[in-house]
Amino acid sequence: MPFDGLTLYAVTRELKERLTGSRIERVYQPAALEVILVCRRYREKYHLLAAATADAARVHLTETDRRNPAKIPFFCSTLRRHLEGCRVSEVAQPGLERILHLTLTGTDAAGRPVTYRLVAEIMGKHSNIILVDAAENKILDAIKRYSHALSRYREVLPGQPYVPPPPTGKKDPREPGAEEFTVALTAYGPATEVAAAIQRTYEGFSLFSAREVVCRAELPPDVTLGECGVYEYRRLYAAFRDLVTGVTQGTAVPALVVANGLPVDFAPFTPAQYGGEQIQGPLNRLIDRFYTIKAEITTFRTQKQRLMETVSREIKRLNRKLDEVTVLLDDPDADRYRLYGELLMANLYRLEAGAKEALLENFYLPTLPLVAIPLDPALTPAQNAQRYFKKYAKARAARAYAAQEKERLEEELAYLSGVTTAIEQAGELRDLDEIAAELAEQGYLPARPPAPKERKAHPVPLQLSSTEGYTILVGKNNRQNDYVTFRLAAPGDIWLHARGVPGAHVILKTGGQDPSPQALAEAAALAAYFSQARGARSVPVDWTRRANVQRPKGARPGFVTYTSEKTLYADPAAAAALLHRSGATPAAPDPTE
Structure with a gap:
């Protein structure tokens, strides 16, 4: 409200x-x-x-x-x-x-x-x-300064006298009797809604509080003054007096209205116009909770949008470069330059200086088709041949560079695809902060200067319990993936990852023992759920011992290689029930840190 x-x-x-x-x-x-x-x-x-x-x-x-x-x-x-x-x-x-x-x-x-x-x-x-x-x-x-250029009523500047905001001219709701209340409302036209009339007439009332009066009077929310008679005005006044007295004398119980686990409104009274769950308590605490969660949601959405825009922009840039590199790799000029040079060298005795074109047989093909070769008249036939060999060497070097660049671009695109999945599946602001820190480390975002005395926080992956009591750790982004795999997992634990798509590193803590089929299936379902293939019905998931997982030197965050893997198929939808039943919690920090 x-x-x-x-x-x-x-x-x-x-x-x-x-x-x-x-x-x-x-x-x-x-x-x-x-x-x-x-x-x-x-x-x-x-x-x-x-x-x-x-x-x-x-x-x-x-x-x-x-x-x-x-x-x-x-x-x-x-x-x-x-x-x-x-x-x-x-x-x-x-x-x-x-x-x-x-x-x-x-x-x-x-x-x-x-x-x-x-x-x-x-x-x-x-x-x-x-x-x-x-x-x-x-x-x-x-905190806001302004002069008469912005407000003709008053100036808010250091040294000026303080002038309160202009009076509203509304009535004090603690004073009127029933008759005065009725007269004040009937001053408006019959088409005016009762709630709007109360809000315009009485000090301290917002439209929400005025509608609460109408609701407590058991009248329709959009009832108009013309639809009210003596009986309705009597009920309205009783509800009005009850609401005002409850708030001003401290007998009303403040409430926070909750829907789907999130606060949606608050009031200095228990609102009758809302059904469903309501949390009661000190109003200051309820307001603080309301605005804190609201700010977290707003910050989460803003941060998520900012990160998605950053990554999307980089992906578009890399795809443009990849298209250019692909064109360079498919360019047939390199082989044509080599052919021109070899044909010219083989036929120097037939060529005359100053010619603009040479028409020579291509002896590499059985039909000996004629090839028209452009020549520079200012050069000798041998110099023209050397010119084509230089172009061939340059084109071949460009092709070799393009091949290396294509590999680098595809690797970076795969990395950013994984980051995109992590952003899309992030459920908390803390997850987005970890992704933002990773992108800053990789140079995609400007580095944020650390606050004084601020300690570097460790990643916080999910920690769940399987039906049989096994501990399962889930990394929801690259930093968490590295953390669960190389800090929290023991060599004998089971490591899982959806095959061929970006996704979470999942650790099934077994203490070096063989996992039960049910625990392995549940961990695989989590690996499928926290992957790019979440929308599929059956996802191949690789699993192996943690000891078989390695991080290549110089690799980007979250990138690993693994051996001795086995594959099973999992339904991502099966993970939802496990998440709901177990209640996902942050994993405990590494005690060695």
Whole structure:
């Protein structure tokens, strides 16, 4: 739901309990329009997030770790200079506006008492975070600065007086009686939907909250004012009063609406307009979970698209070069140049200097057909022959180079085809990050500078249990493939891979013993499922002992050779049940690392 005034009221209630009297330890700005205040109260530490993004403006406590930029933004520096060491004396919301005031007290560099007010305005694309000197009502800085050139109502610039956003003119929903409620709604035309009338009339209500009133009144969601009589208005007012009282007095139970395991909405009350699963709990925690998962999904899709575009672009470039190389290999000029030179040398006695063409018999063919050979009149017949031999040598060298280049291009295309499969089948952002790191190492992406004190994380392959209790490891990309094969697998374990197509390295941990047919079939199904042949019904899968798998020197990530293999056929669809039943988990790290 939109982060409306009712939501902010419930959030503010929780923030008052946790932040009042806390001390600001640190300020971070992990994104251009996001700020985090680290607040400590007694032994508890809280992270207050304020975001001014157009599509996700909000204020709430967060437990999600965020990566901070290497260079500290200027607004963050301003907040650190003024706020670190201050104490939160008040958390307030003016009325039911989408504005939060965080009042902080401390001392300046000279030891004099100062009071600051951090204002979070949650208003869609007009959202802002503004630091104000409370004593003078003067703006010290804002995360979004703008002048009268952008807004005729106010300027948000350092040194200017702070002017709140223009009033909405809406009524306070905590005040009206039943009669006033009815009169306020009937001021709109009879064709107006009830939910829209409530949203336009009362402060703090988004369209979602207004529809909740209609739903609790047991009326159709699109009911209009003209369809309502005394009975309907009585039910609407009762639902309206129940909703407002529940939120403002803290008796309403916040809820997170979940569908297919993913959060789809949240509310400061338990929404009756949604069926299905709902998770109840503190609103700050529910909002944090909602936006964290939403950000992860957005980041996952963006990263996946970026990687696919990068790899697709490289594949197109390599295919163009491969076409050029193939044309060079199929070029018949090299053999023709050699023939011209040999025919000229064999017939020097018949040729005259200055001729533009020589018509000679091709003695390599039994019919002795005549061959027309272009000549340079400025050269002697012998020099013309040498000219063709030089062209032949050059064309033959180009053909040899083209053969080597074709092999290199086909190898690189096979590698990128495997990367494409890994990207398509990636299920977590962590998988995409590993692929991005690999592409950076191979030069396809610019290398990302490591963060200070950042340790290189090991790959995290899947770990499953077979029906009989065998441990199965699955590498979902090239880095994971190398990791499970050469770090996690013992020489006597079983190694599996779909034959002839890019896919996962699968390890069946047997402790050197022969695997059972069922465990081998399940591991083969996983190898088929995590391969380019996932859509097939029957996929050939090679398997051998891990000791028979080698990585050639200088090979690209994920490339191996193997011997003593056997082949069985597996249905990729059989892996889905195993994945669902066992619950895939990250494999344990290599203890030697």
